[in-house]
Amino acid sequence: EEPPQPTPGDPYAEDPPRHPALKINTLKPFNAEPPSELLTENYLTPSQLFFKRNHLPVPVVDPATYRLHVRDARGRTLSLSLRDLKRNFPKHKVTATVQCAGNRRAEMNAIQNTNRLGWGIGAISTACWGGARLRDVLVHAGYKPSDEGHVSFEGLDKEPNGTVYGASIPFKKAMDPEGDVLLAYEMNGEELPRDHGFPLRVVVPGIVGARNVKWLAQISVGPEESKSHWQQKDYKGFSPAVTWDTVDFSKAPAIQELPVQSAITEPCPNASITPGELTVKGYAWSGGGQSIVRVDVSLDGGKSWHVAKLAGEEQAPGRAWAWKLWQLEAIVPPGTKELNIVCKAVDSNYNQQPDKVGPIWNILGVLNNAWHQVSVSVGED
């Protein structure tokens, strides 16, 4: 099979090749997720299968001439090469899950279409990230832990009009010795792939994907959040009562830490199973370093519950950045016609997931963490 020929002048012509198993949401920009059943095959998502969420074309970067620009505390601009970042700052590794705010938007679109990317349950993945601590770089740039405000990031990815991707995080998170924010040049023990920000990206454990800026060009610190579209006019949560006619973006905080989440990766929706042993699998995660303490699974739509077995890296309290995979071994009695499988997770603050999607639906289609439901039919043995 011939690869598609690039259109002349196509800004996406230089995008990298991708794994054929990915379920593509949009090709340009490239937005794709792994199929559910591959998502929980590995605790660390293979980088090729890790969900891709690009807002713009993937920039072509020469690592030899690449420079990170950091506005320092005295208003000067530091210019750091990749070599500087690797040599002058200790390398730190963090296993962290990244989730797009739009994960599971398809379930919201099914209620009322938001006309935005219809992510399934796969806009979430986990990797071991390696890089310099943002904190160390900020200290090198003359900032003090007692400083305040926000740390803004700009990417090398550009709109045709020159607008670059941007986002910010609170200075306190950036500077927290236990916040584990990285300027990552490594993903799962290898050089960062182009789709994930080569040669350098921000990894902000516990915080929505949108702040984990890829192809990092510039860092600055100031009293206000990033002025970018993506910080100011997107990635915020609204009431189901808010419409495009009534929305006031200044009224909702930019999403940072994400709420407790879980989903069923096996069996697949509408699968046909047989009576007898059934394995139900999924993932569970919570933002802000909260750990997952329990996952409840129901086979009857939420009437009765079972406690799933959790697996995954043990991380320190308040620094549980990575998901837990879970599994339930159940017996499906003969004569069963269908199962309505439901999961819900509980985190270390004992926050739980809301039951239904409708009451948390919002115009941006973000933050869907309602119970995940999968119906399957049961055939003859």
Next chain:
Amino acid sequence: EEPPQPTPGDPYAEDPPRHPALKINTLKPFNAEPPSELLTENYLTPSQLFFKRNHLPVPVVDPATYRLHVRDARGRTLSLSLRDLKRNFPKHKVTATVQCAGNRRAEMNAIQNTNRLGWGIGAISTACWGGARLRDVLVHAGYKPSDEGHVSFEGLDKEPNGTVYGASIPFKKAMDPEGDVLLAYEMNGEELPRDHGFPLRVVVPGIVGARNVKWLAQISVGPEESKSHWQQKDYKGFSPAVTWDTVDFSKAPAIQELPVQSAITEPCPNASITPGELTVKGYAWSGGGQSIVRVDVSLDGGKSWHVAKLAGEEQAPGRAWAWKLWQLEAIVPPGTKELNIVCKAVDSNYNQQPDKVGPIWNILGVLNNAWHQVSVSVGED
């Protein structure tokens, strides 16, 4: 009316007088909450109306001879008088909401009785607390911020067999300069009332009431949580699937930070209202210093929503220890027969409340933060 005569030998004979408006749950020990409509009359709950949750008789303490015992980092016991605490440590004031883990248990009992205190929505109140920072006292006792483990508290309240009330919090919370944990001797600008721990109690903002030990006798630091019944065999969250036959207390973490919560204080359940203007009022709060960013209110059982107006003290991000009161002005159209009023809050992590009580029901009847619902009938104008 004559006050009831104390029974000879009654360990509760020395309990203080209480406000007559309180709704009593149990008299001995005294457990009582303010009526809903009084709960949100004031942002700071008047101390007399503040919910009372006593596990044991109220101890009689002479403030002149009272001593707080602190095991120091070298294993010695420091003995601090009230005067020492007031003179040797800076006084710090914090407005913080305290909520019992059993708040709203009545709604759980209605589904399946837990045979535990049937709290309504009033086992939550807010005060301005004044006292020494626990952190300052721990530093005085030789502890360092880098130390680890748990800080255990014992009260002066005793069971007949001599067992004293006890609980613990993580050392990290106790030592956090922004954790605002107090050894409080003041409540709403006055001496701590006897029911609230006179002469000294712990106030742990953002953390379940049970760790806010009253009538504080002793503080110690160690690698493990408090061995007390209340830390080990109570105040933990379980799946609805767990029964008294299958419960394993070692499997669930002790409740510390509480999940997002809200309730409707006006109108009252089963009230009869008239068409026209209706004011709906309530409170919303989240543990762990998370602020309340929104309260959604429905008048039709959750089909459509309105955004309520929030009021309350502005507190720093991550230190939003106090509740928000909320209000919705609505118009009830003529011809309406009944309203099913529902509220749900969203906190700064965008965590939301679960929809229904059943799926979060648990044998201890704790952590009920499902949507609160109040049905009222609408009469003729």
